[in-house]
Amino acid sequence: MVDKAIERCLALSLAARTQQGEALAATLAELDAALAEVQARSVPDNVPAAPPEAVLTLDLAGYVTSWNAAAETLFGYTATEVLGQNILFLHADDDEDDHIADLFMAEGDNKTVVAEVRRRRKNGDVVWVKLAMMLLKDESGDPVGMHASMTQVHEPLSEVDKISLHARIIEDSDQGVLITDASERIVSINSAFTRITGYTPSESLGRTPDLLRSGVHDAEFRAKVRAAMSGAGPWRGEIVGRRKNGELFPQSVTISAVRDEDGNISHTFSLFSDISVHKDAEARMQRMANYDTLTGLPNQCLLSQLMGQALTEARRSHEHGALLSVEIGRLGAISDTLGHDVGNEVLQAVGKQFRGVLREADVLARLDGNRFAIALLHIEKREHAAIVAQKLAASVAAPIELAQHTLQVRVHTGIAVYPEDGTDTATLIRHADVATSKAVHGEVEFLFYSEEMNQRAKEHLRIESELRQALVNKELQLYYQPKVSLRSGRIVGAEALLRWKHPVRGMVSPGVFIPVAEETGLILELGNWVLEEACRQVRAWQDDNLIMTPIAVNLSARQFDARLPERMADVMRRHGVLPEQLMLEITESLLVGGADNVISIMNELVAMGLALALDDFGTGYSSLAYLKKFPISTLKIDRSFVIGLPYEENDCAIARAIVTMAQQLRQEIVAEGVETAEQMSFLRELGCDQLQGYLFSPPVPADDFAQMLREGKRLAFSSR
Structure with missing residues (x-):
């Protein structure tokens, strides 16, 4: 009908003007009627008309x-x-x-x-x-x-309709709903509860909410939740729940109590949502904010947070730490030549190499470009930071093998020590960067920000280098300090002590090189050398028909592992030394590492016929309760308690207690560092068995000790 009307309009437009008026009016009226009919057909029959508006x-x-x-x-x-x-x-x-x-x-x-x-x-x-x-x-x-x-307008819902509507809302809600009665038994759940937890109504109704308990929350946390269930007021927070399949999941929870007309708690309801997705997104955002996207290492933001906490703790405990800024050399040339993708692979490989030589507690971060940072949050000595810098350089000394390339890089490390070089992260990074820049220009592996620390580190490295050469060049030798019986005055043993005769500086004190050996791991090589040399010397004396007393050899904690009995058996077999000709001396610090493991190794050594002595007793941290479990045959009173005898009251009390305890445990007592007749007399009266010190003899070379044995040298007192 509309099409016909349009056609007529077009036809009329071509007619004479004299016939236009009336005919045009009729046609337009017909078109309006047609359009009205079309519009009426296009409106659905079920759409209600707008209600009329009452006006007054x-x-x-x-x-x-x-x-x-x-x-x-x-x-x-x-x-x-x-x-x-x-x-x-x-x-x-x-x-x-x-x-x-x-x-x-x-x-x-x-x-x-x-x-x-x-x-x-x-x-x-x-x-x-x-x-x-x-x-x-x-x-x-x-x-x-x-x-x-x-x-x-619509009238408010009736109570019946309202209850029905609320029930539908609860059932269709995305939140899990859990309702318990006054006995904390579950009386109602909704479909979201089943979807989130996996528990159906038949599996949950009649049970307590403990079926969702994860066990990760402490007693204080659970008390807050129980207080809300007891009517103390609504509680809102996050809880870790457990699904039916055992999976733990985080949930946002509201817990509240419902009271009856008399004010008594009739029910408790919990509304909860699974926020795993939100937590995952939060973790991703946290990772993006705190970790380097290329290497996966902490970035400068996270480094600053961790350093801030460490610096606060260091101020409180007066501890030391260090921050190392490490620049990777040649990375720019690699990227320019082979492309940034290869440069990125090198950075990832270097990061893995660095992580492999650091302690778990050390923080490795990527600052930017070709710079890494290492936070040593706690170090015993400031010089230890130089050892770490050396390890970092050594870790990339070998060429890095990539899929298609073998590449070589260098590292330059700047070291800032706190609190001396700074007490905040920004200052330490700045000072470490200054030291790095100097190391790059000076073509050296590392430099401290402090010149004094540079000198100390250089001395440390010099001793390490020369000590390695001393092992090769046979500059080491054993001296022997006699142990003398306080009953007979005769020599009853000796302690083998390591000495270093430097070709230029002469005799180097063990107090100088032993700590360096401990820190660098050289103590293992030194310890093995001492065992070999002591057994060789014992065999040589035996071949000379010298009546040999037991020789005590000191063991480092690093030597004391599960293979020690095997190594001891091997060295004694090769040199033909009997177990009773040796004594092994250990320190209390060894016992701190784990008594059960240590005891099993000790028992193996004793079963082989070896005697064990506890050196420097009283200076360490071993528990006296454990002492009776150790198969120790000898206790050595440390020289720090002997020096004040017999005039220092506290030293006398400690010495008396040690002797009394050792006698009760049927252990021999040796006093170290005895230098005066008064000290000797006091210890002898206490019942001490042996002394070792300059009163009788300092440590002497093997030939001198053998001569003492041949001559039967004795203490200048009569035996009782």
């Missing part, structure tokens, strides 16, 4: 002055019945509409006030309507009346 006017006293047909339909009153009446006849009995007048005052004369109110129909029904009111004014702007329009 009032005078300033509230009397009705006009009333339209929609108002008649809404309320059931005709205009004749309403005109002249006060509008109050529509109000419900319990309505108070004073607030509408207040709204007029608040909004001003030119505003429309809208409110939802209750109104009564002619048949007595009360309905809710949306009321819009505004003032009517004359030409002078003075109020002359009020204009009101009303449309019906």
Whole structure:
């Protein structure tokens, strides 16, 4: 029909102007009718028409002055019945509409006030309507009346409908809902509970919420949750729950109690959501913020956080630490020549190499470009940072093997020590970078920010280097310090002591080179050399028909491992030495590493016939409760307790206690560092068995000790 009308319009446009008027009007009317028909067909039949708006006017006293047909339909009153009446006849009995007048005052004369109110129909029904009111004014702007329009709104839900609606909302909610009774038995769950936890109603109803308990929360946390269930007030927080399949998952929870009319708790409800996705996203964001995307290492932000905590702790405990700034040399040339992808692979490989030589507690971070940082959060000595720098350089000394390339890099390390070089992270990084820059220009592996530390580190490295050469060049030798019986005055043994005769500096004190050997791992080589040399010497004396007393050999904690008995058996077999010709001396610090492991190794050694002595007793941290479990045959009183005898009251008390305890444990007692006759007399009266010290003899070369044995040298007192 529309198409025909359009065709006619087009035809008429070509006709004579004299026939246009009437015919055109008729055609346009026909077109309007056709369009109206099309529009009517396009509107669905089930779409309700908008409700009519009831409109009325009032005078300033509230009397009705006009009333339209929609108002008649809404309320059931005709205009004749309403005109002249006060509008109050529509109000419900319990309505108070004073607030509408207040709204007029608040909004001003030119505003429309809208409110939802209750109104009564002619048949007595009360309905809710949306009321819009505004003032009517004359030409002078003075109020002359009020204009009101009303449309019906839905009534509030009945209690039955409300309960039904709430039940549907709970069941369809994405949040898990768990309701327990006063006995904490589950009485209701929703479908989301099953979806999140895996427990069906048949598996959960009648049980307690403990079926979701993960066991990761402490007693204090559980007490807060139980307080909420006991009516202390709602609790909101995050809990780790356990699904039916055993998987742990984080959840956001609200727990609250429900009370009956008498105020007693009748039920408890929990609303919870699975926030695993949010936690994963949070973890990803945290990783992006704190970790380098290329190497996976901490970035400068996380490094600063960890350093800040360490610096706070260091100030409190007066400990030392260091920050190393490491620059990777030749990386720019590699990237320019082979591409940035290859350069990135080199950085990743270097990061792995560095991580492999560091302690677990050390923090390895990538700062930017070709720079790494290492935070040594706790070091015993400042010089130890130089050892770490050497290890870093050694870790990349060999060429790096990539898929298609074999590449060589160098590292230059700058070291800042705290608290001397700075007490905040930014300062330490800046000072370490300064030292790195100097190391690069000086073509050296590492430099300290402090010149004094550079000198100390150089001395440390010199001793290490020369000590390695001393092993090769046979500059080491054993001296022997006799142990003398306090009963007979005769030599009953000796302790083998390591000495280093430097070709230029002469005899080097063990106090200088032994700590370096411990720190660098050289102590293992030195310890093995001492065992070999002591056994060789014992065999040589035996071949010379010298009546040999037991020789004590000191063992480092690093030597004391599960293979020690095997190594001892091998060295004694090769040199033909009997177990009773040796004694092994260990220190208390060895016992701190784990008593059970140490005891098993000790028992193996004793089963082989070797005697064990505990050296420097009283200076370490071993528990006396453990001491009775160790198969120790000899206790050695440390020289620090002997030096004050017999005049220092505390030293006397300690020496007396050690002797008494050893006697109860049936152990021999040896006093070290005895230098005076007064010390000897006091120890002899206590019941000490042996002494070792300069009063009788300092440590002497093997030939001198053999001569003492041949001559039968004795202490200058008569045996009792």
